[in-house]
Amino acid sequence: MAELGDDETPDVERIAGEADRRREAWGATLDDMTAMADEFEADGWETVRIPAGDSGPFGPSSGKGDEGAFGLAYVIPGDKAETVADLFEATSFPEYEVYRAENDGRVYMVTALFSPDAETAIFLAGAWDLREALECATVAVEEGQMYTYLQKLDGTVVGVVEHDDPEKFFPNLDAIRRYAPNSDDEDEGDEN
Numbered sequence: 001m002a003e004l005g006d007d008e009t010p011d012v013e014r015i016a017g018e019a020d021r022r023r024e025a026w027g028a029t030l031d032d033m034t035a036m037a038d039e040f041e042a043d044g045w046e047t048v049r050i051p052a053g054d055s056g057p058f059g060p061s062s063g064k065g066d067e068g069a070f071g072l073a074y075v076i077p078g079d080k081a082e083t084v085a086d087l088f089e090a091t092s093f094p095e096y097e098v099y100r101a102e103n104d105g106r107v108y109m110v111t112a113l114f115s116p117d118a119e120t121a122i123f124l125a126g127a128w129d130l131r132e133a134l135e136c137a138t139v140a141v142e143e144g145q146m147y148t149y150l151q152k153l154d155g156t157v158v159g160v161v162e163h164d165d166p167e168k169f170f171p172n173l174d175a176i177r178r179y180a181p182n183s184d185d186e187d188e189g190d191e192n
Contacts, residue, residue: 021103026127029108032099033125036112046120048083050076053153055109055126057169059135064155070139071147071160072111072169074124081152084122088150088159091118096148096161098168105130105179109169111148113161124150134180137173140166 030051037047052074060068076084093113100109106129113122140146146166150159163169170176 018104022106022127025101025103025106025108029101029110029125029127033110033123036099036110037121037123040121044119046118048080048087048120048122050074050080050084050122050124050150052124052126053077055124056128057133057136059139061135069147069149070136070143071149072126072128072136073149073151074111074126075153076124076150076158078152081156081158084150085158087115087118087120087122091115091120093122093159093161096163096168100169100171102130102175107133113148122150124148130176130179131181133170133176137166137170137176140170141173146170 033049033051037049040047054075055073057070057072058064059070062070064073093115095114095116097112097114098109099112100107102108106127108127109125111124111126113124115121144164144166146163146169148161148163149157151157
């Protein structure tokens with residue numbers, strides 16, 4: 001068994017502390033999602049609560065979806081996929097809100113999709129690293145729109161929503177640039 005030297009102990013403690021903070025932040029995100037959904041249910045709305053199995057931003061170069069696609073993808077559990085697909089066939093979700101917090105370079109977010117006509121709301125909880133967001137955020141801000149993709153684990157998309165305010169998702173592009181790997185290389189090519 002390998003022995004840890006005294007100089008390695010801080011790394012172990014740092015990693016354990018980071019894991020604890022991430023666990024706490026994720027728990028708070030799920031609690032927020034539950035509280036929001038409870039409020040809508042109390043007002044008579046149908047709600048679907050989805051803690052994503054995985055989530056994250058992707059840009060046009062990722063090869064996901066259609067050519068040039070970008071947005072935030074949420075991998076939804078199989079037991080919710082059919083429900084979500086049925087909802088997207090029955091109604092649209094023209095209204096939305098984004099609730100987000102950052103902790104140690106990670107974003108914890110609830111995206112709430114609303115169908116006022118059907119009095120139905122989908123609440124999506126997800127988390128992703130800022131370092132993964134630069135391409136998506138840059139394209140979204142340039143295009144003035146953002147997309148949320150709800151998909152199964154195998155990549156099958158069961159719903160897509162277009163959003164008109166990418167700043168709700170990416171309020172600080174400079175912060176994302178600081179976390180992005182090789183962001184200096186991309187900044188050199190961007191003279192604007």
